[in-house]
Amino acid sequence: MNHFLALRLADAPRDQLAALSSRLQAWDLPANWVHPDDFHLNLLFLGRCDADEARTLPYTIEDLAQSLPRPQLRLAGLGAFGGRTEPRVVYAALEDRDGACARAHLDLCDALGMKPEAHFHPHVTICRPRPPHPHDATHPSIRSARPGRRDWPTLLEAHGLADWGECPTTELVLYRSTDRTPRYAELASWRLLKAA
Numbered sequence: 001m002n003h004f005l006a007l008r009l010a011d012a013p014r015d016q017l018a019a020l021s022s023r024l025q026a027w028d029l030p031a032n033w034v035h036p037d038d039f040h041l042n043l044l045f046l047g048r049c050d051a052d053e054a055r056t057l058p059y060t061i062e063d064l065a066q067s068l069p070r071p072q073l074r075l076a077g078l079g080a081f082g083g084r085t086e087p088r089v090v091y092a093a094l095e096d097r098d099g100a101c102a103r104a105h106l107d108l109c110d111a112l113g114m115k116p117e118a119h120f121h122p123h124v125t126i127c128r129p130r131p132p133h134p135h136d137a138t139h140p141s142i143r144s145a146r147p148g149r150r151d152w153p154t155l156l157e158a159h160g161l162a163d164w165g166e167c168p169t170t171e172l173v174l175y176r177s178t179d180r181t182p183r184y185a186e187l188a189s190w191r192l193l194k195a196a
Contacts, residue, residue, distance in 0.1 A: 002177045003049045003057070005108055006040035007101075007169040008189070009124070013075060014039050016164060017092055021126055024090075024159075027150050031090070031127035037182035039124050041073075041094060041169060043101065044108045049176075057112075058174060058188040064111050065172050065190035071100035072195055075164035079123065084153045086131070091123035094167060104172075124167075 009017070018036035025033060049057065058065075076095040082088030096102070101122040109116040129152060171191050175184040 001048065003046040003054060003187075004042055004175055004177075005044045005046065005061075006042045006173055006175055007071070007192070008171045008173050009039055009041070010168040010170050013164075013167040016075070017124060017126065020092070020159075020164070024126065024155065027155055029150065029152060029155065030130040030132050032130065033127045034125050035182040038184050040173070040175070040184070041101065041122055041124055043105050043172070044112070044114070046112075046114075054174075054176065054187060061108065061111050062190070064107055068104055068107075068172055068190070068192055069100060070169060070192040070195045071096055071104070072098060073101070073122070073167040073169065075124075075162075075167045077162040077164075078126070078156050078159040080152070080156055084156050087129050087152055087156070089125055090127050090129060090152070090156070091125050092164070094122040094124065096122050 014036055017039050021033060021036065046057075074095040076093045078090060079093045080087035080090050094101070102120050105120045106116050108114075169192060171189045173186050174188040176187055177183055178185050
């Protein structure tokens with residue numbers, strides 16, 4: 001199973017994103033929607049870890065994890081990885097003006113001897129779009145006969161510049177993916193320090 005280190009969202013932004021996700025699902029676009037309990041800000045994807053690695057990892061990063069400050073984040077509209085026409089991932093963008101998340105990413109990579117991502121981009125995944133089935137209402141041949149535009153580019157444009165306010169986080173968490181829903185299991189967590 002895959003493992004990753006992420007920031008847990010406080011209840012208020014998680015509930016806000018759950019309500020947003022419900023509104024977006026009403027667009028009836030084909031996607032795998034993230035369960036609200038699985039919303040998180042991924043700091044470092046670790047990939048597959050065996051049981052021994054997963055057991056020792058918390059001790060490897062404990063000092064760093066206990067010293068991470070709580071970043072000052074804002075939910076800043078929707079974005080997409082993979083292009084706006086056929087996105088692979090639709091996410092809630094996070095504005096991180098002081099770069100605390102990028103610094104945490106670099107510090108975690110350094111502590112674990114991993115290469116940092118070239119373009120680290122703080123976000124919370126909302127869904128993973130699927131290609132439409134030929135008989136789906138979202139397939140181009142059927143969609144063109146429907147009134148109004150209900151496609152990914154229109155959805156992203158309608159929500160791209162939204163400002164949904166502050167997005168407090170509470171803890172750094174080591175997660176493992178599972179085959180259940182919610183699909184992420186918590187293995188360890190560390191409370192974030194209050195922002196200065």
